[in-house]
Amino acid sequence: MIHAIARYVTLSARLHLKGEAPVIVYSKERTGSVALYNSLVAAGVPAIATHYLDPAKIGAGKLSGSAQWASKHVVQPRRRAKFITLVRNPVDNLLSTFARSEFVDKPRALAMSPNAALDVTADELAARFRRYMDDGELRRELEWFDAEFRVALGIDVFDFPFDATLGYSRISSGPFDALILRTELTDSDKANAVAQFLNLPEFAMAHGPVTVSDAPGVAGEQADYREQYRELKRRVVIPRPHWDAIISSKVARHFITDGELARSREQVEVVNEPATESPASYAT
Numbered sequence: 001m002i003h004a005i006a007r008y009v010t011l012s013a014r015l016h017l018k019g020e021a022p023v024i025v026y027s028k029e030r031t032g033s034v035a036l037y038n039s040l041v042a043a044g045v046p047a048i049a050t051h052y053l054d055p056a057k058i059g060a061g062k063l064s065g066s067a068q069w070a071s072k073h074v075v076q077p078r079r080r081a082k083f084i085t086l087v088r089n090p091v092d093n094l095l096s097t098f099a100r101s102e103f104v105d106k107p108r109a110l111a112m113s114p115n116a117a118l119d120v121t122a123d124e125l126a127a128r129f130r131r132y133m134d135d136g137e138l139r140r141e142l143e144w145f146d147a148e149f150r151v152a153l154g155i156d157v158f159d160f161p162f163d164a165t166l167g168y169s170r171i172s173s174g175p176f177d178a179l180i181l182r183t184e185l186t187d188s189d190k191a192n193a194v195a196q197f198l199n200l201p202e203f204a205m206a207h208g209p210v211t212v213s214d215a216p217g218v219a220g221e222q223a224d225y226r227e228q229y230r231e232l233k234r235r236v237v238i239p240r241p242h243w244d245a246i247i248s249s250k251v252a253r254h255f256i257t258d259g260e261l262a263r264s265r266e267q268v269e270v271v272n273e274p275a276t277e278s279p280a281s282y283a284t
Contacts, residue, residue: 010046011069021080021177023198024070025049028144030096031086032183036190039206045198053152075152080175084194085149087255088183090141090246091264095233097141098132103225118225125228126235133242134275142249153178158250164257168193182255236268241275243268 014020023040027033029051037049050067057063058071074081088096102125107117120128140147150156155173157180162169167182167189179197181190187205195203223229238246246252247261 011048011073014046021082022070022074023047023082023084024074025085026053026083026149027051027086028088028093028141028148030093030100031088033086035205036084036086036181036194039191039204040194042206043200043203045200052148054148055152071152078175081177082198083153083176083178084181084197085178086181086183087251089256089260089264090249090251091236091238091268093183094133094137094141095129095229095236097137098129099223099225099229099232101132102128103223103228114224118228120228122228122231122235125232126237129232130237130239133238138242138245142245142251145251158254162254164255164260170197180255184260233267238268238270239273239275240270243270 011022014022023045025033025037025040025047026049033049033051037047040047048066048070050064050070052063052067053071053075055071055076058068063071070081073079102120103114103117106112107114145157153173153176155171155176155178157171157178160169160171162180164182167185169180171178171180177197179193181193185193191204195201243265247265252261
């Protein structure tokens, strides 16, 4: 608590007394935003990170202290700020978000032991994932930019060009400057894009955990539930309506190359079965 208060005092002083634009890592969950935030802090940047800035969530008391500070001092008064937002392949992000919910959030809420949560068959896990999509998580995945980013910042990212091959772009709109960055870029490419955006020539991504193959890790691969997560990815089953909603969504069409979508299709089983929720309700 003391550390958080000190950080907000520093941010407020830089903003109000020095006129410095704060750096806000603003992304959907499980996109690698924590790793980027930690790298910025390690580089001495007084950044903050949040998944939500929608003012309605503030009124409902559902936002973190960082989000409340950013909304009150930056977003609502529309003061100059720099936002960095990561975009991850929607299939991978769904799987990672689901695994985190199954093996961390739900067990914690139910006071369940970690070992008990891990005691689940691969078939049951795959079945739970299908229900997870049916229950609306797929819509939240595909609509985050419309339901959250555009509502909070007044920026429709789909009105601005994005080079899906390059993997990042920059948007300037009113007092806000945003860097849109693909999660799948290498740490070196991420660091170069952020370094240019923030004018920090020496910026580098902090060395984080690696997978068993010593490759840079992604969300889920270093967690205690990594074996279950990998098994889930090997058995992904997606009803055809959900798959069609993914590949026709604005997120997929704007940020993902056709080649990447084709590779994602090879890694999942798409079945001709109805989905509980109509894909017509998804952002397309």
